[in-house]
Amino acid sequence: MNPIMRGWLPTILTLVLWIGDARGAAPERLVRGAGFRKAWDTVVSAHVDGRSVVQVLEHFCSSRQIAWMIDRRLDPDQSIAADAPLSPLSVALPQLLNSIGAGVVVIGSNIIVGPQEKLIDLRTLAEAQRVELQQTTLNIQRKQTLAQTMDLSWDDLAEPRQLAEQVAQRAKIDLAGLEQIPHDLWSGGHLIGLTAGEALTVLAWQYDLQLKWQEDGRASLVPVVLPVRITRSFTVPETKHEATKSQFPQLAWSSDGKALQASGRVEELEAVDQWIQGAGGQKPKPKPQKQPKDWRDRTFTLRIKNAPLRDVLAALKAQGIPLDWNEEALIAAGIDLKAKVQLDLKNANADELMSALCRSAKLKYEITDSNVKLSAP
Known part of the structure; x- marks a missing residue:
């Protein structure tokens, strides 16, 4: 699956x-x-x-x-x-x-x-500042503190410059360049579970700025430097160096002993890692797949409001429920397949699902060993 x-x-x-x-x-x-x-x-x-x-x-x-x-x-x-x-x-x-x-x-x-x-640059900007932070001379305790996450909430008409300043103050970051965020007013919102560096990156990126860490642990907001790239090392057998590089020609490659280094966006480097695992035979063995349950043994949680009957039937069938109906016969019997259906079920069994559906859609149903036959009453 x-x-x-x-x-x-x-x-x-x-x-x-x-x-x-x-x-x-x-x-x-x-x-x-x-x-x-x-x-x-x-x-x-x-x-x-x-x-x-x-x-x-x-x-x-x-x-x-x-x-x-x-x-x-x-x-x-x-x-x-x-x-x-x-x-x-x-x-x-x-x-x-x-x-x-x-x-x-x-x-x-x-x-x-x-x-x-x-x-396309946002995740790479967030990762770049994380790597830079680890390369500063800050002690391990301070780095661990900056790796902790925070929630940031704001009301309508909040000013992004003040939000960035708030993040810096909470994390005790000596941050320069806040004046580059222009006066602006935002709708209310949240950012949750982000480090201070990640939160500042998301805020500043919207004004084409990025967070840069200095060696002593101070930070500043500066214009985004294009192209946005980070470098990672990959352990690849030397016999596969050329094949790896040719698979991703858009990346900047270099060699460091037996390792290959590539510069690119986070998403590109993740693709390299996945390809290497597959090409190198290191791909984890898939877990044995469980045999799919008979649909009648499943439970269903559905919330449907004002959805056309035709769409509901198609959606349920796509999920493995073997519905069988003759559209022409239903229309001839006066069933409107555009009629709106409403369902609100939690942990319903197969019979409860079909009973509720057909009651809402004004249909009859018959569950057999191979399918569910739908017909007009």
């Missing part, structure tokens, strides 16, 4: 339900770590159809208590005319945003949304 699809069992399916702003949630209620990864991989499906960027993020994030931020350079009111296919949120949301030239980057347990041409 594709790792990104593991969240499909037990079934968690969310269709169209436009609700309030996730940014109003208290930071302690927002998901982190494993909770964030579970929420990020929840399977969703929605018809966006002209909703704004902020509305889409409110919808997808608020019910899951995910912290998110929109880069100031992206218009939050820009409309998205696209659909999110039945897929994990980590796949569906980037697909929606791609239709307007925007993208998503995950920093810690935060979703950062912005123009694609700007987002």
Whole structure:
């Protein structure tokens, strides 16, 4: 099974339900770590159809208590005319945003949304400042303190320069260059579980600034130096040096004894590491896959509001429920496949699922050994 699809069992399916702003949630209620990864991989499906960027993020994030931020350079009111296919949120949301030239980057347990041409550098900037911090002459205790995470919350009309100053004060960082962040007013929001360096990076990056650490542990905000790159070493057999370099020609390569060094963005270097593991025969053995359960043995948690019947049936079938229906016969019998369906089930068994679905859709069902036959009453 594709790792990104593991969240499909037990079934968690969310269709169209436009609700309030996730940014109003208290930071302690927002998901982190494993909770964030579970929420990020929840399977969703929605018809966006002209909703704004902020509305889409409110919808997808608020019910899951995910912290998110929109880069100031992206218009939050820009409309998205696209659909999110039945897929994990980590796949569906980037697909929606791609239709307007925007993208998503995950920093810690935060979703950062912005123009694609700007987002591609964010993770690398965050990693670059982390590496620089480790290379300073600060003692180990001070480095450990700066590696601790914090939450940052702000109300509407907050000034980003003051937010950056607040982070520096809380972490006791001697920070220069704050005056380069211009006067601006932001909508309320959160950044959770980030180090001070990561938080300052996310704030400053939106003004084309980056955090630089000096050898003595002082720091400053400076204009982003392009191209944004970091260097990593890889242990590769010498016989595979050329093959590795030719696989990633866009990277700057050098040799350090038996090791290969590459300079590039974090995402590119992660791809190198994955390729080396596969090419070198070091790829971890996959765990034995469990035999899939009979769908009748599964439990289902569904929340569906005002979703077209046709979409609901297709979504359930895509999740392995062997629904069988004759669309022409249903239409001839007066069943409207565009009719809105509403369901709210938690840990329902197969019979409870089908009973609730058919009651809402005004259908009959019969569960057989091979499928579920749907028909008009």
